[in-house]
Amino acid sequence: MSRKKTNIEKEIRALKKRLAKKQSRKRKVRIVARSVISKSKTVIFDPCAICGVREATTRDHVPPKAIFPQPRPTMITVPACSECNNGASDFDDLFKVYLSMQATGKSEIATRLFKERTVRTLQRNKSLLAKIKAESKSLLVENTEGESEEKLGVLWDSEAHDHVVERTIRGLYYHHSKKVLANDAELKVQWLKSIPEEIESILELLTEQVIGDDQVRYKYYIAPEDPRHSVWLFDFYGAHYTSGYTEPTDS
Template sequence: MSTTCIYCGEPATGRDHVPPVCLFSKPRPSNLITVPACEQHNGKQSKDDEFFRLQLCARTEAGKSPGILKHYKAIERSFRRPEASGLVEKWNEHTRIRWDTSAGGILQPRYQIRQDFQRQAMVAGRIVRGLYYHEVGEMLPLTVNALAIMDLAFDEIPSPQRETLDQIRADLFDAPHKVVSENEFSYRWIPVDEREFMSVWHLSFFESIWCLGVTNGPDTEWNFDIASGESPKRSDSQSKGTL
């Protein structure tokens, strides 16, 4: 077992759940994935993890997933904790009320949640780095990026970059489907031939929310700056949809 934190290279002091344990309702499955992590990266990322779950569970798609009620109840309990004041404040910053009269002319509030794609991508990128270690058995070098983009942000990418990613996502569905917890999290991945450390990932949360991830070095033809919301770019010499 590695004694090095896979996120920073410092000595590991424990194991970090990948994806975050808060994404799994109780009773949790026995096959949860863990990776070596230092104190900074094992537990001290919990605020980001909780915010990630909060934003996913607030989406309409998540409400269709069996068992989501358990997450709603867990979130309600977390809001009541005295130490959760920062989380509540951040949540309020991302929530606004729109008044709607579509229900028979009766004025009713509709809550709209602003999705923080950059913060979500940071957590999802950490999940990709952890899954890489789990699948390959080796730590992804710190010089290699592990980036991700959520499905809603994916729609904002202009063509032809989005067409390329659509093809890659389609190719991923030929890869084995690995289920960690039914209705909560599963993933697929493909290593990219002849490109050391490069891989592409499809993460699925609550069945209908998805994320596309990639691992690649700064000197590759890919510039997958999706965490910042910019579109990914590849050189003209790389044919469309080729992995």
């Protein structure tokens, strides 16, 4: 690679950094970046960590920041295109609502998420409140003393759930491997009631990643011989467990 080209690449990278920091100056910087690219006759850009196709012009939080009450812990961000970043906020909001209803009472932070954020969302969004009321039912659950206790069971919005978990996995995949998930790999989200026994022994070998105090814990494994294979396990607020895996499309 010629020295001239390397310098241009450096310049583009520096411009993109500024772009991510200063949203208000987005357009201007982008035009400058384009002119640098056209001079070099090579189109170089950072791909979006989520779709892997479009140019990353912003940074997206994974997991979404909506599920953390203030003050937020140190968050992971990845490069994202504006379509992936802006198109996700409704799903993030829904995910927060269902997660916090499941987690409230489990910890002080979980209860704050519900009281400070979900209650406000439901006051604003009356149709969502009506939907949740219609779909929830009271269940008789045995408590630790062996007595029957009435609890409210709430049905998750599975579209929002899977959308958020998929985006989180794609983002964390990029964060840990520094690569976008290959486009000949597919991602599947799986619901878990608890961690299956047969994978518990493997899990012990993997390092636990923690965001905040105990808001999100996760473990992952990316196969070094074929990074299209990966496994992800999440524990949200000690209340909701979910998993996902990636594999080559043809397998």
